[in-house]
Amino acid sequence: MEIKNAHGYHLLKCVRSYIELRMYAGFNLHTERSIQAIRDELLKFSTLIRYEQLTQSVNPGAKSWNFPKIHSHQHMVNDILEKGVTLNYNMKPNEKMHGLLKDTYQMRTNFKDVAEQVFIILACLDIQAESVLI
Numbered sequence: 435m436e437i438k439n440a441h442g443y444h445l446l447k448c449v450r451s452y453i454e455l456r457m458y459a460g461f462n463l464h465t466e467r468s469i470q471a472i473r474d475e476l477l478k479f480s481t482l483i484r485y486e487q488l489t490q491s492v493n494p495g496a497k498s499w500n501f502p503k504i505h506s507h508q509h510m511v512n513d514i515l516e517k518g519v520t521l522n523y524n525m526k527p528n529e530k531m532h533g534l535l536k537d538t539y540q541m542r543t544n545f546k547d548v549a550e551q552v553f554i555i556l557a558c559l560d561i562q563a564e565s566v567l568i
Contacts, residue, residue: 444482444485444486447482448479448482448483448486451475451478451479451482452479452507454475454479455472455475455476455479455507455510458471458472458475458510459507459510459520460520461519462519463519464514464519469511469514469515472510472511472514473511476507476508476510476511479507480508534556534559538552538555538556539552542555543555
């Protein structure tokens with residue numbers, strides 16, 4: 435069978451494998467069979483992604499598939515074995531802690547030299563907090 439859009443078909447296979455991993459992560463109960471199925475799917479997903487990364491070296495202008503959460507599945511089996519099903523814990527425990535930085539960035543900077551501006555603003559907030567405690 436000839437595939438007219440090989441790149442699109444490969445993307446479809448990657449997305450399907452990713453969805454399979456998400457499905458396994460959502461199980462309420464894991465058995466040895468489900469853990470082995472996750473390992474098998476992880477191997478398949480890693481192979482598909484590795485192939486895509488190799489094709490990028492041929493075409494450097496292609497869109498990168500390297501996104502932060504792509505790596506999170508690599509630890510799924512160990513996390514399930516150590517902590518139980520994924521419903522028992524949150525994958526992003528520190529998300530709420532970024533609120534002050536986000537608000538400072540959006541409301542109090544001119545979006546240039548942001549690191550320096552945020553540092554000064556947070557230092558002022560720390561000084562204000564200390565003066566309240568005194």
